[in-house]
Amino acid sequence: MSASVLYDVPGPRAKRRVMLFSVLALVGLLAGLYVVYRQLDKQNQFDADKWSPLFDPTDDSFELVWARIGEGMANTLMAAALAVVFSLVIGTLLAVTRVTSAPWYRWIVVGFIELLRGIPVVIAIFFVARVLPEFGVSLEPMWYLVIGLTLYNSVVIAEIVRAGINSLPKGQREAAESLGLTRGQVLRLVLLPQAFRAMLPALISQLVVILKDTSLGFIISYEETVRVAGQIVQNLSNPIQTYLLIAVIFIVVNYALSRFAIYVERRLSQGKKAAKTDEGAAVVHADDLAGAGATNVG
Amino acid sequence: MNVIFENFALYRDGFFKTLLICAYAMVGSLVLGTILAGFRVSPVPPLRWIGTSWVNVFRNCPLTVVLFFCAFGLPEVGINGAYFWFSITALVLYTAAFVCEAVRSGINSVPAGQAEAARAVGLTFGQSLTTIILPQAIRTVVPPLGSVIIAMIKNSAIVGAFGVGGELFAVSDTLTGSRGEAALPVLTGIVIAYLLITLPAGAFLGWLERKVAIAR
Known part of the structure; x- marks a missing residue:
């Protein structure tokens, strides 16, 4: 922690003080854990019948319980994967059209994005699940969940993609345009491939959010x-x-997944340094996007 | 759309109940999150461990699981209370992890030279923290912290699914479920109610951001 802003590398006296506080904090921590343990023990939370169905392979219910958990996890992953793919496609389309199109269309997209970002994802899912059947569209619950998640996350991903495109040096687009590429080609051949690379960490972080949000399927x-x-x-x-x-x-x-995002981010910024390109590094940090992915919290 | 006007009282109460939940959760998570951030930057290793594990646990766990744990787990160990308080506890525990990260990154964003200069002119730890570091850190913290709070407001909708009656989500559930009203107008009303909270909050945040922005 010598790199901290707040204090110097400790000298002998500060080290003693840190030691003292460490011991105090450890004692406090252990005391807290003991209180929790005693309370759990008093309420018989350590009884074997509460744990063995989950952790003891010889228990009668063990296999059944884990089969169910396995099914649940498969369903979670399925919904998350579908939501990720759809959000990615729709989000990219939204971002790309927002960057290139006529002003009136851009305003519609911006309005759409702002609107959907303001709605809780639970409400989006619930809305889809209750309103679609009224219009005669009856689907499996999974599709309601996937549509709800996609509605919400596609706008978040649209913002990530837009940030990724905007983070590229201006010369990239200018050079491509001066070569005579059309707007579509500039995006497809020059901007998007670089933008995706830059925003990979943010996208992986969003994956964590989606995975967490699938748990809202319970409603x-x-x-x-x-x-x-x-x-x-x-x-x-x-x-x-x-x-x-x-x-x-x-x-x-x-x-x-989070560690993987950090690893990818580090790899990308290393590549940047090695290539000695300009320092305005085009990596979209997961944290910078707290705004776009306010959901990081959700 | 008549259903909204007919049940206006229900909507209004739900609106204020949601605001109440958010207010409690906001205060709680800001306090707890700041304390945790203090832990994470402190020179004392065990405190840092606590801060780091808290962030890693709650950032990677769905709020739903935290809520279930509080609502059904706490009574098992003899802690009884209203679902209202359980859900606020869960929201606070969960959001504090994100507040902690926002505050910590704010503190880390202050250039080390600032603190070194402060120490070089002889300011104590307390003085340099309160007069040099924090005033600068707070400005950097505002935008991410605002996003965290807005996300928390949106997350508060989940508590309605836990039998905390009367807040906006619960209102929509009652009206479309047991009362059998048409879902589209009911839920449009709920969506508008949430937008009435989140859009002004976002606009206020944008204004605040511009106001405290610093060129560095």
């Missing part, structure tokens, strides 16, 4: 991981253990 009875967990809890009445397991699964997968 429209889609059998994804979290809903399956709810059913398990109803049968085994072990909410703490089951939700803990589900949380760990999500955290491991998403943490791996």
Whole structure:
């Protein structure tokens, strides 16, 4: 932590002080954990029958429980994958048309994007699930979820793509245009390939958001991981253990994805330095897009 | 559209209930998130561990799971309360991780030379933090923090699905479900109600951003 803005590299006295506070903090932490442990123990949360269906292969319910969790995870991944693909296609189209088209069309797209960004994704999903059947469009719950997620995430991805295109040096477009390429060709051959590279980290981060948001499928009875967990809890009445397991699964997968995003970002900026291009590096940082992906929170 | 006017009281109450939930959750998550950010930049390793694990756990876990955990897990260990408070707890725990990251990146964005200069002229840690670092950090923090809060407002819709009655999502569920009203007008009303919160909040944030913007 010597690189911190806030303090110098500690000297002997500061080191002693840090040591003292570390010990105090550790004691506090352990005390807190002990209180939690004692409370859990007092409420019999460590009883074998609450854990063994989830973790003991010899338990009668073990296979059934994991088969259900597996189904739930498959459904989660399925919905997430479809939503990602659709959002990517629609988002890119939105961004590209926004960059190139006539002003009146651009305003429509901007309005659409602003509107959809202001709506909670739960409401988008619920809207799709309740309104489409009124117009005679009855689909599997999964499609409602996918459409809802796509509505919301395509505008987020449109913003990411736009930021990616805007982050490119102006000379790229100018050079391409002066070669006589049409607007479509400039985008397709010159701008988009570079923009996608630059925004890969942000896109991977958005993947985490989509994966998390599939858990909203429970409101429209889609059998994804979290809903399956709810059913398990109803049968085994072990909410703490089951939700803990589900949380760990999500955290491991998403943490791996986040690390991967950081790794890709680092790789890309290294390539930039090696190539000695200008320093306005065209990598769209995941964090810069907190605005676009305000959802990072959701 | 008549359904909106006929049930205007329901909509109005839902609107204010949502605002109330958001206000509690905003205060809670700002306080907790700032404390966590303090942990993450502190020189004391165990505190840093706590901050880092908090962020990694809650940023990568769906809010739904956190909510379920609070709503059904806490009663199991003898903590009882209204769903209202459970859901606010979950929102705070979850949002604090994002607040923490926004604040931390703000502190890190202050050029190291600023703090070094402050120490070189003899300011204490407290003085350099309050007069040099934080005034600059806060300006950088405003835009991402605003986005976090707006996202939190949108996330608050999820708590309606957890039996926190009366907020906007729950209103839409009641009207289209048990009351059997047509979904399109009901949900259009709900969408408008959310836009009434998020669009002004976004505009205010944009204004604030321009106001505190600094050229660096």
